[in-house]
Amino acid sequence: MGRRExxxxxxxxxxxxxxxxxxxxxxxISLYFDGMEDLNPTEQAYMEDKYRxxxxxxxxxxxxxNKNSTGWKTSxxxxxxxxxxxxxxxxxxxxQDVPVKxxxxxxxxxxxxxxxDDSSSFINGVLGKVAREAL
Numbered sequence: 367m368g369r370r371e372x373x374x375x376x377x378x379x380x381x382x383x384x385x386x387x388x389x390x391x392x393x394x395i396s397l398y399f400d401g402m403e404d405l406n407p408t409e410q411a412y413m414e415d416k417y418r419x420x421x422x423x424x425x426x427x428x429x430x431x432n433k434n435s436t437g438w439k440t441s442x443x444x445x446x447x448x449x450x451x452x453x454x455x456x457x458x459x460x461x462q463d464v465p466v467k468x469x470x471x472x473x474x475x476x477x478x479x480x481x482x483d484d485s486s487s488f489i490n491g492v493l494g495k496v497a498r499e500a501l
Contacts, residue, residue: 367409372416373453373472377480379417380449420456427455434495438488446481447489454493466497 379395386394395417399410420427428440431451440448454473457464470493477485 367406370472370475372409372413374476374479375413376416376420377449377453377476379413380420380452381445383421384445384449416453416456416461419460420452423456423460424452427452427459430455430459430496431492434499435492438492444482444485447477447485450477450481450485450489451492454489455496458493458496470494470497 375398379398382394382398383391395414399405399414431443431448432439435443435451443451450473454469457469457472458466461469470490473493474486474490477489481489
C-alpha cells in the first residue's frame with residue numbers, strides 16, 4: 367500500500383472520529399480495518415499510530431488552523447476539509463519524514479477526491495499560510 371493510500375485511510379479514521387465518542391473509537395478502528403483485505407500488519411500499525419498522534423496534538427493543531435484560516439474557525443469548516451488540514455498540519459509540524467510540500471500536496475490531492483468544489487483551493491491556501499508562518 368502506498369503512502370497516499372495510507373493517508374487516505376488515516377484521514378477516514380479522523381473523519382470517523384467526528385461522529386463517534388472517543389471510547390467507541392477503538393472498536394470503530396478495529397471494524398474499519400477488519401473490512402480491508404490484504405492489509406499488512408505493519409501498515410495497519412503505522413496508520414493507527416499516526417491517527418493516534420494526530421488526535422494527541424489536536425488542540426495545538428486546531429489552534430494553528432484557527433490562527434491561519436482567516437474568517438474560518440475549525441468549528442465552521444467542513445469535516446472533510448478540517449480533518450485533511452489536521453493530518454497535513456500534523457505531518458508538517460511533527461513528522462520529520464514528510465517534507466512540508468509533500469504534506470500540502472497530498473492534502474490538496476486527497477481533497478479533490480473527498481472534498482467539495484472549493485476544498486482543494488481552501489486547503490492549499492490555509493496550508494500555504496501555515497507553512498509561511500514558521501511552525
